[in-house]
Amino acid sequence: MVASLPDAxxxxxxxxxxxxxxxxxxxxxxxxxxxxxxxxxxxxxFRAIAAELGTLxxxxxxAINRYEADQSATVVAHWSDPGSPDVITRLSGxxxxxxxxxxxxxxxxxxxxxxxxxxxxxxIGQWARSYGxxxxxxxxxxxxxxxxxxxxxxxxxxxxxxxxxxxxxxxFVELVACTIAQAKSRADLIDSRTRVIAASxxxxxxxxxxxxxxxxxxxxxxxYDVRAAVSAVPPDQAELKRQLSSTAEDxxxxxxxxxxxxxxxxxxxxxxSGLDAAxxxxxxxxxxxxxxxxxxxGPLPEQVEVTIYYIVCEALTNVLKHAHASKVHVDLxxxxxxxxxxxxxxxxxxxxxxxxxxxxxLNDRVDALEGTMRLMSPAGEGTSxxxxxxxxxxx
Ligand SMILES: Nc1ncnc2c1ncn2[C@@H]1O[C@H](COP(=O)(O)OP(=O)(O)OP(=O)(O)O)[C@@H](O)[C@H]1O
Ligand SMILES: [Mg+2]
Numbered sequence: 001m002v003a004s005l006p007d008a009x010x011x012x013x014x015x016x017x018x019x020x021x022x023x024x025x026x027x028x029x030x031x032x033x034x035x036x037x038x039x040x041x042x043x044x045x046f047r048a049i050a051a052e053l054g055t056l057x058x059x060x061x062x063a064i065n066r067y068e069a070d071q072s073a074t075v076v077a078h079w080s081d082p083g084s085p086d087v088i089t090r091l092s093g094x095x096x097x098x099x100x101x102x103x104x105x106x107x108x109x110x111x112x113x114x115x116x117x118x119x120x121x122x123x124i125g126q127w128a129r130s131y132g133x134x135x136x137x138x139x140x141x142x143x144x145x146x147x148x149x150x151x152x153x154x155x156x157x158x159x160x161x162x163x164x165x166x167x168x169x170x171x172f173v174e175l176v177a178c179t180i181a182q183a184k185s186r187a188d189l190i191d192s193r194t195r196v197i198a199a200s201x202x203x204x205x206x207x208x209x210x211x212x213x214x215x216x217x218x219x220x221x222x223x224y225d226v227r228a229a230v231s232a233v234p235p236d237q238a239e240l241k242r243q244l245s246s247t248a249e250d251x252x253x254x255x256x257x258x259x260x261x262x263x264x265x266x267x268x269x270x271x272x273s274g275l276d277a278a279x280x281x282x283x284x285x286x287x288x289x290x291x292x293x294x295x296x297x298g299p300l301p302e303q304v305e306v307t308i309y310y311i312v313c314e315a316l317t318n319v320l321k322h323a324h325a326s327k328v329h330v331d332l333x334x335x336x337x338x339x340x341x342x343x344x345x346x347x348x349x350x351x352x353x354x355x356x357x358x359x360x361x362l363n364d365r366v367d368a369l370e371g372t373m374r375l376m377s378p379a380g381e382g383t384s385x386x387x388x389x390x391x392x393x394x395x
Contacts, residue, residue, distance in 0.1 A: 024056060025056055025168065025171070028052040028053075028055070028056050029052075029171055029172070029175070031048070031052060032045070032048050032049050032052050032172070032175055033175060035048050036175060036178055036179050036182065039182070039186075041183075042076075042179050042180065042183045043076070043077065045175075045179040046064045046076050046077030046176065046179065047077045047079070049064065049077070049151075049172055049175055049176055049179070050062045050063065050064055050077045050078055050079035050151075051079040052172070053079075053151065053153065053169065053172045054079045054080075054081060054153065055081075056168065056172075057153055057161070057165050057168055057169070059081070059153040059154055059155055059161075060080065060081050060084040060133070060154055060155055060156045061078065061079060061080040061081065061084065061133075061153075061154045062078065062079045062151070062152065062153045062154070063075050063077070063078040063079075063151075063152045063154075064076050064077045064078070064141075064149065064150075064151050064152075064176060065103060065149050065150050065151075065152060066148060066149040067097075067103075067107055067147065067148065067149045067150070068094065071096060071097055071098070071104075072094050072095060072096050072097060073094070073095060073097050073103055073149060073150070074093060074094045074095075075093065075094075075095070076149075084156060085131065095123075095124070096122075096123065096124070097124070098120070098121070098122050098123070098124050098125075100115070100119065100120055100121055100122075100125075101115060101120050101124050101125075101136070102114060102115040102120075102136045102137065102138035102150075102152060103138055103150050103152065105138070106138045106139070106140045106150045107140075107147065107150075110140050110142075110147055111140065112137070112138065112139040112140065112166040112169070113137075113138055114135060114136065114137040114138070114160070114161070114165075114166070115135070115136050115138075116134060116135050116160070117129050117133050117134055117135065117136065118134075120136075128154070131156070132156045132157065133154045133155065133156055134155060134156060134157050134158050134159070134160075135154070135155045135160050135161055136152055136153070136154050136155075137152070137153050137155075137161055137165050137166060137169065138150045138151070138152040138153075139151050139152075139166060139169040139170065139173045140173070141173055141176050141177050141180070142177060143177050143180045143181055143184070144181060144184075148177070148180060151169055151172065151173050151176060153165065153169065190367065190368060190370060193364060193367065193368040194303075194368040194369070197303070197364070197365060197368050198303060201266070201303070201306055204265045204266040205265075205266040205271075207265055207266075208262045208263075208265040208266035208268055211258060211261070211262045211265070212262055212268065215258065216255065216258055216259070216262070219251060219254060219255050219258065220255065222251060223248060223251040223252060223255065226244055226247055226248045226251060227248050229244055230244045230245050230248060267306070267309050267310075267313075269281055270305060270306065270309055275294075275296070275300065275305045275308060275309065276294060276296070278309050279292060279294055279308075279309070279312055279330070279332070280292065282309075282312055282313055282316060283316075283330065286316045286319075286320065286328070287320060288316070288319050288320055288323075288325055288326070288327065288328055288345070289326075289327050289328070290316065290327070290328045290329075290330055291327065291328070291329045291330070292330045293329075293330070293331045293332070293333075294330075294331075294332040294333075295332070295333050295334075296332060296333070296334050296339075297334060300339070300391060301391065303369065304339065304369060304389055304391055307365045307366065307369060307389065308332065308339070308341055308389075310361075310362065310365060311341060311343070311362050311365070311366075311385070311387060312330055312341070312343060314358045314359070314361070314362055315328075315330075315343035315362075315385050316328065316330075316343070317358070318351065318358060318359075318383075319343075319345045319347060319383075322347070322348070322351065323345045323347025323348055323349075323382075323383060324347050324348050325345035325346050325347030325348075325382065326346055326347075327345070327346060328343065328344065328345045329342070329343070329344045329345075330342070330343050334391070337390060337391060337392070338388050338389065338390055338391065339371075339387075339388065339389040339390075339391055340386075340387070340388050341385075341386075341387040341388075341389075342384060342385065342386045342387070343384070343385045344382060344383065344384040344385070345382050345383050345384075346382045347382055347383060348379070348380065348382075349377045349378050349379045349380055349381050349382055349383055350377055350378075350379045350383075351375060351377035351383045352375070352377070353375060359375065362385075362387075366387055366389065369389050369390070370389075370390055371387060371388050371389035371390060372387070372388050373385070373386070373387050374386040374387075
């Protein structure tokens with residue numbers, strides 16, 4: 001049967017509107033996907049998703065809710081149409097999902113659900129009706145096979161939202177799941193890196209102690225015995241005396257080499273005398289003059305102290321090896337829950353992370369403490385390493 005002209009026009013107009021809608025949906029998705037891929041923080045990503053989604057399905061407000069262990073959910077992001085009153089903020093934080101809300105149905109079934117507010121009892125039903133919200137559509141967010149929460153879109157007025165609303169939410173729900181999974185893998189990665197570094201620091205500390213208390217003490221006492229033997233050799237045994245003296249000298253060299261190795265393994269001075277003294281010692285030992293300004297109030301967690309020590313140690317070694325500098329400034333301070341450390345020289349510049357293992361190792365250590373590391377090293381203008389490490393107030 002041939003369609004009449006008005007029908008054909010109507011169908012063309014509908015197709016056009018559908019194409020237009022699809023293009024808008026793709027644009028919104030691309031925008032949020034790009035933000036997520038760039039690694040913006042989960043709260044920012046959720047806010048962007050809530051806003052794009054609300055605009056796309058013409059909702060009056062949207063909320064991304066995380067299910068808690070009890071029968072409640074926490075609003076992690078919300079959006080309200082600029083033309084409608086902001087109703088979600090009133091609901092801020094945690095709210096009871098009850099038994100007949102869309103959220104409760106989604107939690108029970110793991111599938112998308114819609115509810116008209118007149119069928120929702122209790123606090124949530126009252127809240128929805130008092131703001132004129134007629135319908136709520138909710139879709140489950142699954143993260144790694146676990147029902148994490150829901151994305152809910154709310155519509156004011158009596159007419160129910162189009163039947164394809166749930167389908168349109170789907171792609172955005174995927175983005176919410178991706179954002180959570182991404183944040184979780186980053187947190188897991190940081191945790192495992194922290195564990196690896198802590199374990200390796202502990203092993204180094206143990207080896208340093210074993211060397212110090214065991215091998216070093218043993219060698220020192222042998223050295224003492226050999227020197228005693230040297231003085232006991234009769235005068236007519238000159239050759240034996242020479243040999244024993246030479247052995248004693250060799251033993252002294254081995255001992256100082258061993259001390260050097262132990263020092264490289266773990267900065268014993270840190271545990272013995274504290275960070276301040278350890279940094280002063282590094283500055284004193286540096287052949288390039290160091291201007292050290294350290295103002296820390298109170299102790300720091302051990303891993304932070306060890307990290308600061310290694311950063312200064314590696315940065316000063318780099319200055320000596322690569323910079324041809326005439327001076328170095330080391331500044332260490334603590335403010336607003338952050339440690340700020342900078343090491344700057346007036347040398348050749350041109351440093352880059354990844355050309356050796358030193359700076360890369362520092363980057364890993366700083367990352368493990370959720371800090372930031374910036375390296376500025378324009379050729380001919382010296383090198384500046386700027387680090388921030390968050391520390392808790394009570395630490
Ligand atoms: N203060 C500096 N001034 C000039 N160049 C630097 C400075 N620090 C580092 N560099 C350059 O950056 C590169 C990377 O430094 P990094 O500490 O990672 O490696 P490395 O010192 O060469 O080797 P490693 O630290 O593994 O013994 C160095 O090879 C050097 O060319
Ligand atoms: Mg180096």
